[in-house]
Amino acid sequence: MEYSKLGNSGLTISRIAYGNWINHGGKVDEDTANDCVKAALDVGITTFDTADVYSDTKAEEVLGRSLQGVRRESIELCTKVYHPTGTGQNDKSLSRKHILENCHASLRRLQTDYIDVYYAHRFDSATPLEETMLAFADLVRQGKVLYVGVSEWTAEQITRGAALARELNIPLIASQPQYSMLWRVIEKDVIPTCQREGLGQVVWSPVAQGVLTGKYQPGKPVPTQSRANSSAGKPFFQNLAQRWMSDNVLTAIQNLRPIAQQVDLTLSQLAVAWVLQNQNVSSAIIGASSPKQIRENALASAVKLEPEVMNQIDEILKGFVEYDPSKTG
Numbered sequence: 209m210e211y212s213k214l215g216n217s218g219l220t221i222s223r224i225a226y227g228n229w230i231n232h233g234g235k236v237d238e239d240t241a242n243d244c245v246k247a248a249l250d251v252g253i254t255t256f257d258t259a260d261v262y263s264d265t266k267a268e269e270v271l272g273r274s275l276q277g278v279r280r281e282s283i284e285l286c287t288k289v290y291h292p293t294g295t296g297q298n299d300k301s302l303s304r305k306h307i308l309e310n311c312h313a314s315l316r317r318l319q320t321d322y323i324d325v326y327y328a329h330r331f332d333s334a335t336p337l338e339e340t341m342l343a344f345a346d347l348v349r350q351g352k353v354l355y356v357g358v359s360e361w362t363a364e365q366i367t368r369g370a371a372l373a374r375e376l377n378i379p380l381i382a383s384q385p386q387y388s389m390l391w392r393v394i395e396k397d398v399i400p401t402c403q404r405e406g407l408g409q410v411v412w413s414p415v416a417q418g419v420l421t422g423k424y425q426p427g428k429p430v431p432t433q434s435r436a437n438s439s440a441g442k443p444f445f446q447n448l449a450q451r452w453m454s455d456n457v458l459t460a461i462q463n464l465r466p467i468a469q470q471v472d473l474t475l476s477q478l479a480v481a482w483v484l485q486n487q488n489v490s491s492a493i494i495g496a497s498s499p500k501q502i503r504e505n506a507l508a509s510a511v512k513l514e515p516e517v518m519n520q521i522d523e524i525l526k527g528f529v530e531y532d533p534s535k536t537g
Contacts, residue, residue: 260287
């Protein structure tokens, strides 16, 4: 496993992070979840990513139980706040009330005294940004949060947040956007802004909701239990994958196989390695429904892809890549 500093901070994180967005408390049973966490630790993953809203708060609970007995100082535990976690009018948003209440709830579920990186899961246009950043600042002062991050914020929103973070003297160090060979919307605006403001990228969905693993075949039915199937899972997961389910895109992805074989990687490993070639990416979040998947993708941590390989990938995917920065968030 390789490690890197997160943004301009002194915090070291693993280049591969383990995320439990869909699996813990949902897709896999708790014994398998425990095995996945153990496998992550065994391959040197120290960074664990979750959110209060995942699996209706169950994901945090499962991760908290799975990490019991692990030396707290040896891992980086990250979670998020914004989305609804209840039915009340204040059970959502980035208001002071919701941030403080949900931070305390996350700490209980995770069975920990502090969060290493606490992310604003989305931007909240209905709450004054000053109120949001002050709430984060108070949690930092109390020692309940060590660092602050944002997820799927635009370049303009990050600029405003960073200015307030400097004013409040709190460490805003991370951006968590979607990023993959097929989804590159952060490259034009978000990454340059984060470079200027000292934020590192901890990217999610490097395998494009499984599409870049090659498991979806052109001209063949979508597997019944897959995220891209309209009868399986939630519409949000389905829509993420469905935008790439045309035969033209799936054929292009199959055409990546010879490149992956050339560098002795699986398609999944190639996709994870690809995002890590960007020097602004501190870590790539992988999910897994089995320990085998973790062990496989963790090997991408130390892979260096030659410029020729990167160019070949671009040529094969030409016309299918999304670059529009307005699609952030």
